[in-house]
Amino acid sequence: xxxxxxxxxxxxxxxxxxxxxxxxxxxxxxxxxxxxxxxxxxxxxxxxxxxxxxxxxxxxxxxxxxxxxxxxxxxxxxxxxxxxxxxxxxxxxxxxxxxxxxxxxxxxxxxxxxxxxxxxxxxxxxxxxxxxxxxxxxxxxxxxxxxxxxxxxxxxxxxxxxxxxxxxxxxxxxxxxxxxxxxxxxxxxxxxxxxxxxxxxxxxxxxxxxxxxxxxxxxxxxxxxxxxxxxxxxxxxxxxxxxxxxxxxxxxxxxxxxxxxxxxxxxxxxxxxxxxxxxxxxxxxxxxxxxxxxxxxxxxxxxxxxxxxxxxxxxxxxxxxxxxxxxxxxxxxxxxxxxxxxxxxxxxxxxxxxxxxxxxxxxxxxxxxxxxxxxxxxxxxxxxxxxxxxxxxxxxxxxxxxxxxxxxxxxxxxxxxxxxxxxxxxxxxxxxxxxxxxxxxxxxxxxxxxxxxxxxxxxxxxxxxxxxxxxxxxxx
Amino acid sequence: xxxxxxxxxxxxxxxxxxxxxxxxxxxxxxxxxxxxxxxxxxxxxxxxxxxxxxxxxxxxxxxxxxxxxxxxxxxxxxxxxxxxxxxxxxxxxxxxxxxxxxxxxxxxxxxxxxxxxxxxxxxxxxxxxxxxxxxxxxxxxxxxxxxxxxxxxxxxxxxxxxxxxxxxxxxxxxxxxxxxxxxxxxxxxxxxxxxxxxxxxxxxxxxxxxxxxxxxxxxxxxxxxxxxxxxxxxxxxxxxxxxxxxxxxxxxxxxxxxxxxxxxxxxxxxxxxxxxxxxxxxxxxxxxxxxxxxxxxxxxxxxxxxxxxxxxxxxxxxxxxxxxxxxxxxxxxxxxxxxxxxxxxxxxxxxxxxxxxx
Numbered sequence: 031x032x033x034x035x036x037x038x039x040x041x042x043x044x045x046x047x048x049x050x051x052x053x054x055x056x057x058x059x060x061x062x063x064x065x066x067x068x069x070x071x072x073x074x075x076x077x078x079x080x081x082x083x084x085x086x087x088x089x090x091x092x093x094x095x096x097x098x099x100x101x102x103x104x105x106x107x108x109x110x111x112x113x114x115x116x117x118x119x120x121x122x123x124x125x126x127x128x129x130x131x132x133x134x135x136x137x138x139x140x141x142x143x144x145x146x147x148x149x150x151x152x153x154x155x156x157x158x159x160x161x162x163x164x165x166x167x168x169x170x171x172x173x174x175x176x177x178x179x180x181x182x183x184x185x186x187x188x189x190x191x192x193x194x195x196x197x198x199x200x201x202x203x204x205x206x207x208x209x210x211x212x213x214x215x216x217x218x219x220x221x222x223x224x225x226x227x228x229x230x231x232x233x234x235x236x237x238x239x240x241x242x243x244x245x246x247x248x249x250x251x252x253x254x255x256x257x258x259x260x261x262x263x264x265x266x267x268x269x270x271x272x273x274x275x276x277x278x279x280x281x282x283x284x285x286x287x288x289x290x291x292x293x294x295x296x297x298x299x300x301x302x303x304x305x306x307x308x309x310x311x312x313x314x315x316x317x318x319x320x321x322x323x324x325x326x327x328x329x330x331x332x333x334x335x336x337x338x339x340x341x342x343x344x345x346x347x348x349x350x351x352x353x354x355x356x357x358x359x360x361x362x363x364x365x366x367x368x369x370x371x372x373x374x375x376x377x378x379x380x381x382x383x384x385x386x387x388x389x390x391x392x393x394x395x396x397x398x399x400x401x402x403x404x405x406x407x408x409x410x411x412x413x414x415x416x417x418x419x420x421x422x423x424x425x426x427x428x429x430x431x432x433x434x435x436x437x438x439x440x441x442x443x444x445x446x447x448x449x450x451x452x453x454x455x456x457x458x459x460x461x462x463x464x465x466x467x468x469x470x471x472x473x474x475x476x477x478x479x480x481x482x483x484x485x486x487x488x489x490x491x492x493x494x495x496x497x498x499x500x501x502x503x504x505x506x
Numbered sequence: 507x508x509x510x511x512x513x514x515x516x517x518x519x520x521x522x523x524x525x526x527x528x529x530x531x532x533x534x535x536x537x538x539x540x541x542x543x544x545x546x547x548x549x550x551x552x553x554x555x556x557x558x559x560x561x562x563x564x565x566x567x568x569x570x571x572x573x574x575x576x577x578x579x580x581x582x583x584x585x586x587x588x589x590x591x592x593x594x595x596x597x598x599x600x601x602x603x604x605x606x607x608x609x610x611x612x613x614x615x616x617x618x619x620x621x622x623x624x625x626x627x628x629x630x631x632x633x634x635x636x637x638x639x640x641x642x643x644x645x646x647x648x649x650x651x652x653x654x655x656x657x658x659x660x661x662x663x664x665x666x667x668x669x670x671x672x673x674x675x676x677x678x679x680x681x682x683x684x685x686x687x688x689x690x691x692x693x694x695x696x697x698x699x700x701x702x703x704x705x706x707x708x709x710x711x712x713x714x715x716x717x718x719x720x721x722x723x724x725x726x727x728x729x730x731x732x733x734x735x736x737x738x739x740x741x742x743x744x745x746x747x748x749x750x751x752x753x754x755x756x757x758x759x760x761x762x763x764x765x766x767x768x769x770x771x772x773x774x775x776x777x778x779x780x781x782x783x784x785x786x787x788x789x790x791x792x793x794x795x796x797x798x799x800x801x802x803x804x805x806x807x808x809x810x811x812x813x814x815x816x817x818x819x820x821x822x823x824x825x826x827x828x829x830x831x832x833x834x835x836x837x838x839x840x841x842x843x844x845x846x847x848x849x850x851x852x853x854x855x856x857x858x859x860x861x862x863x864x
Contacts, residue, residue: 048780067740071744
């Protein structure tokens with residue numbers, strides 16, 4: 031079979047560049063697709079004409095776009111869709127190819143597909159949550175009356191810029207509401223994961239969305255920088271060093287490490303064995319690659335025991351064949367990343383104050399070559415202090431620290447945290463949690479940190495990012 | 507005349523020119539102190555053993571560019587030019603002593619010849635040009651003005667110091683680099699606003715930046731003459747199809763430097779995937795694409811190191827290895843000798859090269 035070529039999309043039109051990159055199998059390096067790479071100047075020139083993309087979307091009502099999104103969800107999940115020039119890709123092809131380049135086992139790709147499908151088929155629910163129930167007619171007209179008060183909204187940008195990561199397909203669900211909100215996207219896909227956004231765009235187009243709404247630009251650092259600089263609003267995903275660069279920019283929503291955590295209160299700590307399941311799944315689901323994976327377990331006591339129990343549960347986990355339904359670990363598309371994480375963990379364990387609770391239960395090394403790829407087996411670090419370098423870290427693999435902190439000091443010591451699952455029934459602690467400004471999403475009770483609600487944004491409100499409210503007066 | 511005959515004829519012309527230049531630079535009555543002294547230290551005599559270009563390639567070692575940095579300018583003055591003040595032109599450099607080439611009329615000869623390759627449609631005569639790019643101690647500034655003058659035009663200048671840009675980029679001061687480029691573009695736009703200009707000489711990045719802020723066609727630009735940094739196929743296509751709007755503005759890419767002069771380009775377009783091939787102003791300068799280990803040209807359409815030989819009465823520089831690599835291209839009717847295509851910094855595929863905005 032010929033290697034497919036994925037072109038750039040300029041207002042939805044394929045554009046094949048003379049410069050190409052390869053998307054390779056994480057195991058044997060074989061080329062699964064070539065990807066057109068465009069120079070930043072092309073993006074800058076297209077952005078000058080972005081009004082035509084907005085106009086194309088503006089011709090449709092929000093209701094139409096919600097319906098199109100829903101149809102796109104079904105197409106994305108089930109149907110054959112164009113892949114590059116003249117080729118079609120079935121849902122199964124997509125699943126297998128994405129698995130082969132990302133290292134995600136089939137079962138995880140499928141879960142991500144289902145998540146994306148849910149998001150697309152529930153855009154109405156999501157918009158309801160984002161807008162707090164604003165009538166679609168008001169969104170279409172730009173103004174109207176809600177709960178007896180006049181409201182008026184205006185877009186903050188002509189396009190939503192996206193600099194996407196390669197780690198997990200479901201992150202694409204973050205931008206999906208933008209289409210129903212009539213804001214075109216200008217995207218740089220992750221170098222190793224063009225599959226999901228390209229398929230989503232094709233699903234939208236096949237469902238009836240104007241193709242002009244989609245800019246898909248595999249590009250270099252200059253191009254990525256221009257997307258962030260020139261789109262009025264943009265999302266960036268990356269590690270802390272990347273996201274720190276844009277931390278103070280109100281036009282850029284930063285999606286970096288989540289540092290999500292499970293906190294157990296004084297009142298529930300004696301029952302800790304009951305919560306090992308939720309702790310283990312929060313740490314290891316989706317291969318431990320998500321910002322909503324727990325990376326620290328904060329407890330008032332029994333940290334050694336809990337670390338040991340998690341080590342016993344997660345330590346023996348091994349890579350399984352990609353099509354094994356029980357596969358938990360993901361391979362590394364870039365083996366050097368696995369090697370780097372392994373070396374970083376070893377270096378931090380060498381000093382005092384932390385021990386590897388998984389090591390006694392792991393036959394062999396953390397970094398292994400298996401199933402043709404490079405994998406990191408789970409790691410649980412028992413830390414003697416929250417100040418230990420490993421206590422509040424996040425890695426692209428199942429990893430968490432277990433550390434003791436008095437309940438009264440937990441919230442002040444955990445730092446910015448995307449998801450906190452707080453296992454407590456203590457009303458006073460709950461009040462403190464509800465008041466905490468460093469927690470984006472709060473789960474009270476033994477819920478996985480992976481559990482998020484589509485009608486409640488856990489990381490920035492896309493509607494408030496793309497639209498602003500203003501006062502309005504209209505003469506009778 | 508068939509292309510084969512043209513190739514044969516140009517090769518004969520090159521051989522005759524080589525013999526003439528060797529005689530000039532290695533004869534005591536006309537040669538320069540550097541080459542006369544150099545010849546004394548060899549165990550062979552260029553006057554006797556170099557009769558054609560092939561002999562030159564076999565006998566001469568690679569020219570060492572450090573000589574242009576370390577030795578006083580006077581050693582390069584041919585006897586025939588003794589007592590005549592010379593221009594001093596510099597190339598490259600970010601810190602320390604730059605390389606220098608002296609000259610009298612070479613730039614005029616080179617650029618007058620180059621003028622013949624430009625069309626009157628895109629580079630109208632008796633009008634105004636503007637150069638936006640490195641001026642300062644470079645030969646280019648005088649050369650462009652001369653080229654404009656040859657065509658009956660006068661030229662406006664906006665300077666940009668590439669050494670400063672390189673330092674900004676090397677120290678990751680990207681905001682400063684962008685601000686400096688904006689500063690140059692602001693000045694160019696001011697000229698375009700207040701004066702009538704039909705032809706531009708600039709660098710690819712500056713051209714792109716200018717076009718983003720001004721409709722160049724509406725501004726009256728008919729031709730752009732562009733060089734200075736790498737233009738791969740995709741970038742050349744972008745400049746032709748989009749920045750120059752598919753030929754509405756004539757786009758003339760060039761490859762050149764202070765040591766060579768100016769190489770013309772083979773026409774580009776979809777038919778050759780926008781692969782820009784340059785042809786040196788032979789016989790005054792010769793470009794070869796070679797394997798430096800064997801000193802032999804690589805096969806056509808394969809990559810090799812660019813080697814430049816400059817042979818004028820003012821300056822002789824045999825077999826200088828440029829810091830570039832390129833594809834070797836076949837001769838064509840208007841330049842029946844080898845060309846160099848898709849020129850890029852040597853090792854560009856292996857490491858990041860600071861080229862920046864200029």
